[in-house]
Ligand SMILES: Cc1ncc(C[n+]2csc(CCOP(=O)(O)OP(=O)(O)O)c2C)c(N)n1
């Protein structure tokens with residue numbers, strides 16, 4: 001993984017600043033969620049995006065407004081990278097009724113359909129066949145929409161991922177398969193668990209282009225995803241992009257974490273933090289002055305304070321809500337009847 005390679009990309013100044021803003025939002029969202037978890041206000045665990053923000057934002061901002069994005073279990077960054085309102089996202093993480101899934105799904109299932117983030121799931125690789133479904137729909141209806149589906153290096157070994165790539169290839173579906181390779185699946189190194197050094201090489205098996213991109217460079221990711229989206233839109237078929245990235249935090253907060261990587265390795269990546277690097281780059285290239293960037297940080301702080309207040313003040317769902325939203329057919333949504341209970 002070479003985090004020192006930086007590519008030039010003609011993204012306009014305003015877009016560059018917006019990229020940085022969204023990276024900051026993701027970082028601060030995760031920090032606040034972690035703080036609330038430690039205060040005991042959040043049930044369960046948290047899978048943070050910390051260290052991977054440049055990869056996520058670069059990819060999300062390369063799409064058109066009506067494209068689809070399917071995320072993973074490490075999903076806080078995907079809707080935020082697409083520009084979603086953070087209030088119902090944090091409310092969902094806290095299990096509140098104002099959350100994107102009415103507080104019933106939690107942090108593993110953040111979505112924001114209004115900006116294209118239509119699905120995410122805790123089941124590794126499960127979003128990838130769904131991407132075949134959304135892309136087939138877009139193709140059949142000739143809408144021109146592209147589906148961007150994310151999966152990790154661990155998920156890249158799931159059978160469903162390979163079946164999906166094969167189908168997408170033979171049907172030339174408008175999909176971008178984006179592997180967020182952060183080097184580990186929980187504690188298992190990709191160098192041990194993945195059959196190839198570069199997951200992008202697997203694209204050859206499905207007759208699609210495969211590209212490796214430096215995930216600490218948002219412009220490089222943006223450029224690769226934009227090119228793959230253009231290819232998908234001209235009906236030339238799917239692409240596989242492997243983004244080399246790194247999470248500088250543990251697999252999940254509030255899970256027992258055993259040592260599995262050298263502290264020096266983590267420290268090395270922390271020193272190349274994507275948010276700090278991009279700040280330096282914005283200043284060095286004259287895109288923004290230090291004062292302007294400080295103002296932007298203050299804006300994100302104010303925004304985050306409102307998001308936290310909203311999520312904390314929101315009510316929990318009523319107990320009867322357990323029996324709603326299970327089936328699309330409303331008639332099937334009801335509490336178990338006495339006769340059904342007696343068979344349980
Ligand atoms: C089908 C399935 N198998 C196992 C798990 C347990 N599990 C949750 S996260 C994870 C590691 C995922 O690694 P990767 O795909 O590289 O994503 P990352 O966590 O690194 O972002 C595992 C094994 C799961 N959720 N789903």
Ligand SMILES: [Mg+2]
Pocket residue numbers: 152153154180181182183184185186
């Ligand atoms: Mg991983």
